[in-house]
Every structure is written in structure tokens, then in C-alpha cells.
Amino acid sequence: MTRLGTGTRLGTGIGWRPEIADAVERMPGIDWVEAVAENICPGHLPASLLRLRERGVTVVPHGVSLGLGGADRPDEGRLTALAERAEALGSPLVTEHIAFVRAGGPPTASAPLEAGHLLPVPRTRDSLDVLCENVRIAQRALPVPLAVENIAALLAWPGEEMTEGQFLYDLADRTGVRLLIDVANLHTNHVNRGEDPAEALADLPLEAIAYVHVAGGFERDGVWHDSHAHPVPRPVLDILTDLTSRVTPPGVLLERDENFPEPAELERELASIRAAVTEGTRTRTAPRTAGTTTSGGGTTTSGGGTAIVGGRTAPVAGRTAPVAAGTAPVVGGTATVAAGATTAGGGSTPAGERAVAAVPDTTRRRLALAQTALLSALVAGTPAPEGFDRARIGVQARALAAKRADVVAKVAPDLPLILGGGYRAAFMAYAQGHPMRGGYRRDALDFAEQVLLDGPPMADRARRELRGWWLDRSGPAPRPRSWWARMGRSLIRR
Structure with a gap:
């Protein structure tokens, strides 16, 4: 199996979806595709993916349900499936997301x-500790390297202790995980949370980027919705151009999940993405002195040492850490590996991981209580937790319900x-x-009932027709007598 090393190039890609499978196969200049892992x-x-692979097109599975940012440790079954x-x-x-999806x-x-759907994690030290341990667990279980994606957010957690760039930097530094940077999500967080995309890019460990997502959305009442169903604005x-003026990402991919346009329109969007990358590459600052470049407004040393990034000192690519019992490759340097450990993508210790104590159960429980209170407000109608914007809670709740309606209509x-x-x-x-209470197919049955x-x-x-549909799919187990009585009364009433 091909490994993703520092020299691996993915190129230009598009999200593979069954609705556009035939069009993707015919598109010129498609170097790779990404498929939703759970599908x-x-x-x-799918025969389309097999044909693409036979042509040498790389296929990357993109997970959406692991919940690495959740308070629980990653589910072994979901990791095995991935x-x-x-x-x-x-x-x-x-690839997966820096998000929680259950509580x-x-x-x-x-x-x-x-x-x-994907929900944002609080950018706190507790949350970061839990996320780092969950990422390490996932890295050990996967046969290839893992990259994690920043997500779009409609709301902000109160009491956050880090910016998005700092949070991602520390995550990558502590675990050696690669980053999937979604520039559309940076734009979403700019509109919804007032966060500067340039500042986020300046804080990122750019050498850790595995690839980049680009997608469209829409604005309604001052809120940006990351729909993946509209043209790329x-x-x-412009954020993609800014990113590529700082670094050449191994790959860039267009995401589209709904309202698929004609193939020619998708090809025009891909051309716009290529043009943005070319513009950024053309304007990239050339080295000013031997061994030194500027990146995102700060000076970095290409041969090792530290960088002033986003106003703080940070280690950069090219550093060498002490080696106790062997080395494992990281992006641009080496990392300590315990005796007998193996590199990321082969089980055991991931490359770049620092040996740290396990996260205390009390830390996980604090995060679990906070995430449960927020999720309950979003999906069960309980009061918004203290410190949250209640209006934004309502916007997010309606967005989650609309997403459920769309997915149930698909399944x-x-x-x-x-x-x-x-x-x-x-x-x-x-x-x-x-x-x-059990996935979208269960949700469809519960809704029909x-x-x-x-x-x-x-x-x-x-x-x-609805009753027949429900009976055909509800399973052989008989319902409790009280349920049948309620159903009978309902049918008589109708």
C-alpha cells in the first residue's frame, strides 16, 4: 500500500459521490477522489471507484462518524471499519474530523x-488533552496515516483558551497527526465567529498539511452555512490563495454533497481552484537569506530552530528531538520513539507522538458533561447551557434538524x-x-412511526402506504401491547 510521505503529491481532486460518479470518471485532470467512508x-x-483505481486514481476514505473530539475513547468497531x-x-x-458527534x-x-452531524469541540486544555489521546488511539488502530479536519461552526464555546490555529498547532505537535485544512470552514468561522483566516493560517504548522478542502455555502441572516451545496465563493x-502563498499543499479537493450542477459547472469550479492555487504559488515569498524564509508574517528557519508564528515562538520543521530507542519520521524531522514501537500507519506508536500519561477519567467526565449539556439543548430542547449564545443555539438546532431531514430523505x-x-x-x-437514537435508518423508522x-x-x-412501508422495515419483533393499542386508536381516529 502506498504511504503518504513528505514527498507524496495528490494533486487536484473531487469528492466522489454516487450522484456524480459517471461525471467524475469523465472529468479531465482528476488526480484523486475522496469517498465518505461510512457509505x-x-x-x-462501487464499480466506479474500482474503475478509477484501475486508472491509477487515488481514493481516500473520509470518515464522518468517529467523533474524535468526543469525551469517550474512539469506538473499536468504527476504527476497524475505517x-x-x-x-x-x-x-x-x-481522514476524519476534529468534532464530537454524540454525547x-x-x-x-x-x-x-x-x-x-459534526459539532465543534471547546478549544480548552481539557478538550485538547482528550482529543490528543483519542487521536493516538486511532493512529495505532489504522494501517495508514491519519489526517484530521478543522470543522465549520455556527456557535462558539464560552471560556475558550486557544485560537483555532494554536489548537491545531498543539494537536499536530503533540501527536504527529497530519492536518486536513478546509478553507471553506475557515471562511465559515470568519463570518460566524469573527475569526481571521489569515491569523489561523499563520499559526498552523503548514508542514503538517496532508491536503486541503474547498467547498461552497450560503449566508442567511448574518450566519454562514457550510452547505456543500452551492458554488465556491x-x-x-482567496483563503486558498493565501494558504498556497505560504506552502504548497500535497492536494486540493472540491467538495459537493447536494444540488449537483452539470459536469461543466463542476469543471469550471475545479479550474477556479487551480487558478487560485497558481496565484498563491506565484506570489509566494522567495527566501531572503540562506536558510531563512518568511511565512505568514513571521520568520522561520528552514534548517531547524524556532519560528515566530502568530506572535509566539514555536518549533518548526527541521528540528531534531532526542532519540531514546530508535527514530520515526515526522514532517521534516525526527521524533522520539519508545523501544519496540512502530511508525504511524503500521500500528503501535504513531510518528511524532510524545509519550504522555493517560487522560484522567475526571477530565473526560468534565468534557462529557459539557458536551452533553450542549447537545441536549440542540436536539432535545433543553435550556441552553450558561455562556452560549441562545440565538445561535437555535440556528444550530434548526440546521441539525434540516440535516437530519435531508439524510433521512436519502436513506x-x-x-x-x-x-x-x-x-x-x-x-x-x-x-x-x-x-x-440509532443512526439515520432507525431515525427514518421512528419518524414514520x-x-x-x-x-x-x-x-x-x-x-x-406509510403504514405498509413501516411494517415492511420495522423487523419481526412484536411491539408491546400498549403500543398496538395506541396505534389502533390512532388509526381509528384518522
């Missing part, structure tokens, strides 16, 4: 909650057909009081 079955790879997809696709790396459960003495391309396309124009309103009403029991009036034919 790929290792034993039954590893299987990397092996099946012959991928040089796998609650035993550590908080509350019911488990699912977000159904000029401000996002259960019969439901919008049966309910017609009333599907979305019915689902949004259902989502207000019914958190996810709720509509049959207490939903809005509907035509007799639609009710019969």
Missing part, C-alpha cells in the same frame, strides 16, 4: 444522544414520495422532540 462497503466497492476501507481502497491515508451515556448518567478561493427516499410536500414540515416538527401515531392529517392512501 462504502469494503466487500462491495481501517478496512483504507485497506480495500489501497489508500495512502484516511451522554453512563459517564453523565443520562441517555445517549446523537447529533447526526470568492472569499473561500429512505420513499418517505418524501409518500408524504409529498408535507415531508419536510412533518420531519422538522418530529425532530424538535425526538433526538436520534411518529407520523402514524400523532402526525398531521393525511390522505387515506398515503397513510396506507
Whole structure:
């Protein structure tokens, strides 16, 4: 399997989705693609991906459900599934997000909650400690290197202790993990949280970048929504140009998940991305003295030492750390590795990882309580935790419900057909009081059941179709007598 080393080049890519699979195969200049890991079955790879691989196109699995930023340690089953997809696709790396996607459960003495989407972690030392340990666990379980992505946020945690750039720098420095930098998410956080993308880029360890995401979105009432369903706007391309004026990323990829345009329009967006990269590369500052370059407003030494980055002193590529019992390659230098350990992408100790004590359970519990309180406000209608912007909590809650409605419509396309124009309103009403409890397919069944029991009036034919759909998929186990009594009363009432 090809390893992603410091010299590996991915090139220009596009997110592979079934809806545009044929168009992607015909697009000129596509060097690699990224596929959502959870949508790929290792034993039954889509024929389109197999054909791309046969042509030498690299395929990278992109996970969305691991929840590395959550208070719990990564689930072994999810890690195994991600590893299987990397092996099946012959991928040089796998990617995930710096986010939490679930909370609650035993550590908080509350019911488990699912977000159904990516939520931001607090940029605190507790959160960073937990994230670093979770990343190390994932690195040991995966057969190839891991890269983690910064996410878009509609809201900010109170009491944060670091900027995004500082948080990502410390994460990469402590674990040796690669970074997937989404410039569209930097733009989202600029609009929604007032964060300067240039300052974030100045703080980043640019040598740790694995590749870059570019995507579109839209603004509504002063809030930027990272939709992946709209054209890439000029401000996002400008951030890409800024990034590539500082470093040449190994790869740049266009993401599009909804409202797919004609192939020609996607090709024009790819051309705009290439142009932005070319412009940034052309304006990159040349070395001013031997062994010294400027990067993001600070001076770095290319042969080792320290850099003034974002107003602080930090180690840079080219440094050498003491070696106790062997060395492992990191981006631009070497790192201490314990005796008998192996490098990242081969199990055991990841390259660049520093030996540290395990995170105390009390730290994980503090983070679990905080994340559970926020997620409960977003999906179960409980009061917003102290310090959060209540208006933004409402915006995020509606965005999560809308995302659930969209995904349920994909995994259960019969439901919008049966309910017609009333599907979305019915689902949004259902989502207000019914958190996810077992993935989107379970969510579809729960939604159909709720509509049959207490939903809005509907035509007799639609009710019969919905009831038949639910019965066909609800499984062989009989429902409790009380449930059947409620269902009977509901049907009689209708």
C-alpha cells in the first residue's frame, strides 16, 4: 500500500459521490477522489471507484462518524471499519474530523444522544488533552496515516483558551497527526465567529498539511452555512490563495454533497481552484537569506530552530528531538520513539507522538458533561447551557434538524414520495422532540412511526402506504401491547 510521505503529491481532486460518479470518471485532470467512508462497503466497492483505481486514481476514505473530539475513547468497531476501507481502497491515508458527534451515556448518567452531524469541540486544555489521546488511539488502530479536519461552526464555546490555529498547532505537535485544512470552514468561522483566516493560517504548522478542502455555502441572516451545496465563493478561493502563498499543499479537493450542477459547472469550479492555487504559488515569498524564509508574517528557519508564528515562538520543521530507542519520521524531522514501537500507519506508536500519561477519567467526565449539556439543548430542547449564545443555539438546532431531514430523505427516499410536500414540515416538527437514537435508518423508522401515531392529517392512501412501508422495515419483533393499542386508536381516529 502506498504511504503518504513528505514527498507524496495528490494533486487536484473531487469528492466522489454516487450522484456524480459517471461525471467524475469523465472529468479531465482528476488526480484523486475522496469517498465518505461510512457509505462504502469494503466487500462491495462501487464499480466506479474500482474503475478509477484501475486508472491509477487515488481514493481516500473520509470518515464522518468517529467523533474524535468526543469525551469517550474512539469506538473499536468504527476504527476497524475505517481501517478496512483504507485497506480495500489501497489508500495512502484516511481522514476524519476534529468534532464530537454524540454525547451522554453512563459517564453523565443520562441517555445517549446523537447529533447526526459534526459539532465543534471547546478549544480548552481539557478538550485538547482528550482529543490528543483519542487521536493516538486511532493512529495505532489504522494501517495508514491519519489526517484530521478543522470543522465549520455556527456557535462558539464560552471560556475558550486557544485560537483555532494554536489548537491545531498543539494537536499536530503533540501527536504527529497530519492536518486536513478546509478553507471553506475557515471562511465559515470568519463570518460566524469573527475569526481571521489569515491569523489561523499563520499559526498552523503548514508542514503538517496532508491536503486541503474547498467547498461552497450560503449566508442567511448574518450566519454562514457550510452547505456543500452551492458554488465556491470568492472569499473561500482567496483563503486558498493565501494558504498556497505560504506552502504548497500535497492536494486540493472540491467538495459537493447536494444540488449537483452539470459536469461543466463542476469543471469550471475545479479550474477556479487551480487558478487560485497558481496565484498563491506565484506570489509566494522567495527566501531572503540562506536558510531563512518568511511565512505568514513571521520568520522561520528552514534548517531547524524556532519560528515566530502568530506572535509566539514555536518549533518548526527541521528540528531534531532526542532519540531514546530508535527514530520515526515526522514532517521534516525526527521524533522520539519508545523501544519496540512502530511508525504511524503500521500500528503501535504513531510518528511524532510524545509519550504522555493517560487522560484522567475526571477530565473526560468534565468534557462529557459539557458536551452533553450542549447537545441536549440542540436536539432535545433543553435550556441552553450558561455562556452560549441562545440565538445561535437555535440556528444550530434548526440546521441539525434540516440535516437530519435531508439524510433521512436519502436513506429512505420513499418517505418524501409518500408524504409529498408535507415531508419536510412533518420531519422538522418530529425532530424538535425526538433526538436520534440509532443512526439515520432507525431515525427514518421512528419518524414514520411518529407520523402514524400523532402526525398531521393525511390522505387515506398515503397513510396506507406509510403504514405498509413501516411494517415492511420495522423487523419481526412484536411491539408491546400498549403500543398496538395506541396505534389502533390512532388509526381509528384518522
